[in-house]
């Protein structure tokens with residue numbers, strides 16, 4: 163079966179970039195990305211492509227090439243479902259905030275709504291692709307909903323998890339390490355897998371397209387994120403030991419990373435990992451393990467989260483203890499708010515938790531981030547519900563100039579590794595700060611030696 167029309171439900175950080183690249187690479191396929199969020203769709207359709215809702219290097223170029231040709235963004239979900247041969251579900255699957263599994267399990271209500279809508283609207287056979295990250299065996303639930311409509315339409319369900327990282331989404335989509343497609347072992351299942359393989363084969367070498375059964379594919383996604391996050395927590399755990407022993411975590415990371423069995427990537431000590439998925443997916447894995455009675459498995463993975471929470475708190479505590487045990491009334495400048503560089507995404511960013519802890523200590527925070535707005539920063543803090551919105555507004559200010567943000571501050575905390583921070587005039591920043599002038603580099607991005615020569619008291623992570 164050759165796919166002619168694709169519909170993607172969910173125009174977020176995954177649906178938007180993924181479908182833009184499919185449309186760019188497969189001009190003969192019509193790709194329609196739909197979302198309930200009208201403002202988001204309006205931004206994707208903005209005449210000025212610079213205003214698309216997601217900042218990703220290279221994305222606006224891909225969108226301008228394909229949009230209007232074979233890439234469309236729309237709020238008409240039913241029409242797009244009806245017309246498509248293949249439907250990607252790329253909606254959010256956040257951690258549950260209520261009921262059984264609250265704070266751990268993935269909330270699948272948006273997935274189920276999509277399945278029910280597909281079941282209701284479809285008049286012809288379709289392949290439904292899970293693009294969202296889902297608990298293992300979710301395809302079973304989707305299948306049960308789709309197969310019980312009684313309208314005779316036949317559905318095949320595939321799992322095709324997404325491995326892109328934000329900030330490098332376009333590069334990751336163009337040159338993926340692998341594409342994973344899981345499906346039924348029946349003949350129909352294998353044909354559906356083949357149809358999706360052919361879509362990707364337009365630009366991905368076939369030996370990088372891996373096919374498995376549904377459950378292996380679903381579980382591999384959670385496992386990949388758990389392993390990646392585990393590496394960060396492992397090196398962060400060692401960073402604390404380095405600070406006590408005189409070892410330098412960057413040197414340790416380099417030394418172990420040169421062992422080809424360990425590998426050098428994802429060993430950068432930091433103020434803690436953030437992002438919408440690592441925590442959510444590990445909590446989900448822990449919940450699944452517990453549900454099967456595998457308590458040792460659950461405890462093992464939960465430790466990755468416990469370590470990450472400790473690392474964020476430790477960073478805030480270190481600022482307070484170094485500033486003579488009080489930050490009350492002191493100005494602390496934050497360089498960066500996004501959860502990593504080259505994205506405007508702030509979900510679960512370490513900056514939010516560090517700011518919250520420092521505000522509890524009555525610090526006054528001034529933030530500069532090249533891509534994150536004041537509205538977003540305030541909404542992130544308000545989401546924690548630690549105090550009322552007016553108190554948050556009085557405790558934090560957001561400036562669009564880094565020099566102004568740092569001026570008169572007692573300390574600077576680097577929360578995101580934006581490249582531009584390295585290029586600032588650090589002499590000027592030093593001259594305009596309170597003395598002694600402290601820099602807490604939560605990303606080890608600045609040149610500590612140079613900053614110390616200027617006069618700063620520089621504290622990196624793990625040294």
Ligand code: NAD
Pocket residue numbers: 171172173174175176177196197198199202239252253254255272275276293294295296324325326327328438439
């Ligand atoms: P997102 O919140 O940015 O986007 C999801 C979109 O789905 C929202 O715009 C929402 O309005 C829309 N939506 C929800 N229910 C809908 C419905 N019934 N009909 C139409 N639209 C609906 O989320 P995201 O970051 O794109 O993540 C989506 C999924 O992909 C999650 O499962 C996530 O775990 C996974 N994932 C994310 C990343 C990432 O880097 N963000 C990477 C790999 C996988």
Ligand code: UGA
Pocket residue numbers: 295324325326327328329387390394427428429430431432433434435436437438439440501502
């Ligand atoms: C991560 C995975 O890398 C993707 O493969 C996956 O598709 C995605 O999650 C997802 O499922 O959502 P992402 O969260 O976008 O991607 O970004 P990462 O580069 O993985 O960084 C995550 C966090 O870990 C960031 O806060 C980053 O600063 C931190 N990190 C990463 C470190 O502190 N040290 C490192 O060495 C690497």
